[in-house]
Amino acid sequence: MSILIKNATIVTMNENRDVFGGDLLIENDRINRIGKLDRYTADMVIDAGNQLLLPGFIQSHVHLCQVLFRGMADDLELLDWLQQRIWPLESSHDEESLYYSSVLGCAELLRGGTTSIIDMATVNHTESVFTAVKQAGIRYLGGKCLMDHGEDVPHNMLDTTDKALQESLELYQRWNNYDNGRIRYALCPRFAVSCSDTLLREVASLSRQYQIPVHTHASENRGEIELVEKERGMRNIIYLDSLGLCHDRLILAHCIHLSQDEMQILVDSKSNIVHCPGSNLKLGSGIAPIPPLLNLGARVSLGADGAPCNNNLSMFMEMRLAALIQKPFHGPRSMPAQAVVEMATRGGARAMGLENEIGSLEEG
Template identity: 60%
Template sequence: MKLLIKQAHILTMNSADEQFIGDVWIEGQRIVHIGADLGALEKQADRVLQGAGKVLLPGFVQTHVHLCQTLFRGRADDLELMDWLRNRIWPLEASHDEESVYYSAMLGIGELIRSGTTTILDMETVNYTDSAFRAIAESGLRAISGKVMMDHGDNVPDRLLERTDESLRQSVELLEKWNGLDDGRIQYAFCPRFVVSCTERLLKEVRDLSAHYDVRVHTHASENRGEIELVEQERGMRNVVYLDHIGLANPRLILAHCIWLDEEEKRIIRDKGVKVTHCPGSNLKLASGIAEIPELLSREIHVGLGADGAPCNNNLDMFQEMRLAALIHKAEHGPTSMDAKTVLRMATMGGAEVLGMESEIGSIEPGKRADLIMIDLNDFHTFPSYDVDMYSRIVYSTTRGDVETVLIDGKVVLENKRHLTLDKQRILKESDRSIKRLIKRM
């Protein structure tokens, strides 16, 4: 397929922060040309998308999501982390079946694509991860995902507490089945839930397997003070210090949250090339705290943005995460901290860098994957438009309802706000049926 996008306002998010009104020429999965006027190519195009009066952006990259939890939206409100996990989320995850994981994933994917997210780093539950991968494959979403690993801990439901060997075996089987599928659109990551849920043996095995297969390790760390106290009691040191002690702190490690870091942990993250994902909506709702993101960025630590799961947010909307990330840090660090361009970069190229995919996605440049979103800003809440900074309009004024078209790997998956790869009504109907079944099973 040869596709031409004509006369959009292009925010490239490249290293020079170029933006201009022009065209994008796509062949197959990749961007081939961008320029002020590529109209001469129109006769060669299989398809032309009109971008006049609209904004073209790289698709958003969310670096921490739980698709398996989308069904639990609204069922774990107003709790702190450990109560949220032990009393609501773990029992619900333990009740999952093959079909419910599939529809939970589909429900989340529909919301993600509809709001402009084209790539995610996802963490599933212990069981039925195949179903989530099947949903990802069918939807066209770009994703790194993996089965959650839990072989340790108190108050863990029997169906989630694994034998170490079995957890490792299943993870490797899933990796060998799904990693690299569809020319790399789907990738695998090892996902030990957090130190509290994992034996040292499992974490060391994950360390070695990650190196052997050259894949990411995705886990939670330093999200909550109670969690940190548990780790210190059991392992004798703080989260990041412990992960470094056992050899897991390296450029393949991606840590969600990182709210309560001390100076030694910040140094380890910087020196070892560990990546961080900031989840402001989740962190506020669970009253976990506010991560020191301006400081981490000043230390040249790679930081991405993620919505986390639907039951601790309660949506998967990158526009809300960008706005929150821009606002919550200003009270302490001043109004010029976390400006709109910085935050939009976290949502695009910053996320790509966290995932090690900066040469493939995150900006609009020749040679990169055609993961693009087109936004229509011709509405009351985004005007006046005259001489207003486009980064400001996107981060502070735009909403997910303004996303009109989404392309992933050069394929149109959302057009005129309608999904082309998902059956919305079936997903909504089956999601309700699934959660009803899970509640009865608890």
């Protein structure tokens, strides 16, 4: 199957960030040619009419399991939002409801130009998420949510440590590298508040042994940070680093309230930070220090998070918010358009470990 897209304004996001008018030829799911292709034809020809042609967006933090909860958890800060709304709602999922939540989420994401996601499922029925992703055709990195600790958690949302790890490994064996690598598995401990020290140490060990990415949350909310300091004696990032979890396979959502030492750990370890401005604003969590992180050389990408903490899964909205919310604090030039689009494309590709495969429009 070949597709020729003609008369487009091509935003390549290549090394030179070239933008030009031209055509793009796809053959056998690979970009074969870019340029003026007047002499070429294809099975399908699309006239772009000088519209923009961009790489598919890559959302580095979403929750397909929460799509049916849109509008059901408003006006709450993070810990109340989880305990009073999200955990009870997630605990009520069965296999069918979770499947349809995931299908609906994939449809919304694809319709909005997102072609790849890093997801965190819920504790139960994770097979339903993978079944939906298999059918949707979206590129996926994610896995079962790991929780074995915490108060005010529905009983069926708390696994034993052994059960959480065993189910995760079984899913890894079934789904990792499915469909020529379109679907890959990640270990997904929810956050330090809902994971025992033993569980997190085992996740670090498995990630190191099998080179599995780790997808989690950290430093989103001041109350969360206080709980971690009280229970573990350290701030979030310093604690995760002490466990051996800060590395280039770590995908860390939010990272709003960071000390200077924590910022440097994330930069030095090449951990992947996911900025979720819509979610951070809705939950009143704060504004992540993205310009200072970028200036230090941090790896930053974007994600909409879950539908009930955002109300949509639009990368265009996340890019707009990411560009605007920093300007009152860091100046009008602090988040230029190119930097924001890079977070939505190349940054996400790097977080997925696929920077040589996706995130830009280039031949090959």
